[in-house]
Amino acid sequence: MVHRHDVLEELHLPAALVARQAQAAELRFELTFGPQKTAGHAWLHGPPGAGKTSTARFVIEALRAEAGVPVAYVNCWKANTAYLALAQAIDELRILGLDQRRDALSRLAVLSKEAARRPFVLVLDEFDALAAPDRSFLLYTLAELERVSLVCIAGSQEPLVELEDRVRSRFRPVQVAFARYAANDLVAILLARAETGLTPGSWSRSQLERIAGMSNGDARIAIQTLRRAANLADRAGEAFLTDAAVDRAYTEMRDIRKQYALRKLTPHHRLIFDLVLAEKGLSAKELWSRYLQAARSYGLPPIALRTFRKYANVELTQARLVEVRPGGPRRNVFRYYAT
Ligand SMILES: Nc1ncnc2c1ncn2[C@@H]1O[C@H](COP(=O)(O)OP(=O)(O)OP(=O)(O)O)[C@@H](O)[C@H]1O
């Protein structure tokens, strides 16, 4: 059934992006250097699977190919300190002749020298995976280099809002928002993949609509559900995609999504999630006292109550890992559930 596996892979970059022309054009405009125009910075934000990384890659490829602009792409989830991010950028730009010192400031000096030679774009994907001091350090120092354009990709605008004033006065990115896809956009995305990746006649449009409807605006879940379902059907020796395969693929994808979302969060988020998972319907007070106990027993310095509230009530709910519902005899008691 699957005759081109690469088309269904996470890193496959399609020839055209569905429903992201406006974001791509905005980013491209901001990154274009001209005789009268210095390139600016951009902050791309939105929920998982909304096409942030793909759109950035798409625009970068075009700039590289058409204008020869050098670009460094850094995934901060992998290069998760300021030093590692700078080292990765130097690697990507293929800068040679490094000095022997291995600290962030000397790496910064290397990039600064490079920027004096030629302008370049630095993409910092998963920017929210860095600790706040590393984010400030990078933005403050890199935004000072006149010919470096920064593209930060994050889940929300929150890290931008939280920056200290001295950083914000230097770093003023254009903000490009990515909303969840509408179901018909997901159908169009799936259609393009099915047409090139699957055997003609082995799937139907209504099945793609079904997958799109389940995926909650997340293109990654939609594509990976299609891929998994087609592989399951292949393995069972079926010539057609079946509803049973789609349902099973979707259940598996939900679990994978959770692991993926959790991987990107801090150990405190994971601890809170584990506690919510272990016991259904804990109240906020119970969850907080269990968190304190567990953090101490792991030798993890506990976070402040205010931060705990933000993690449990905002971030874990936004990542769709936790649900908070009113419950109990009194109306102001909220209870926590794993989704
Ligand atoms: N507009 C689109 N057209 C075609 N494919 C898309 C589009 N948007 C996303 N995809 C595909 O969906 C998957 C997820 O997209 P992408 O990685 O860009 O999301 P993201 O917003 O960066 O998510 P995250 O925040 O989890 O990193 C990728 O496989 C990508 O190829």
Ligand SMILES: [Mg+2]
């Ligand atoms: Mg991404």
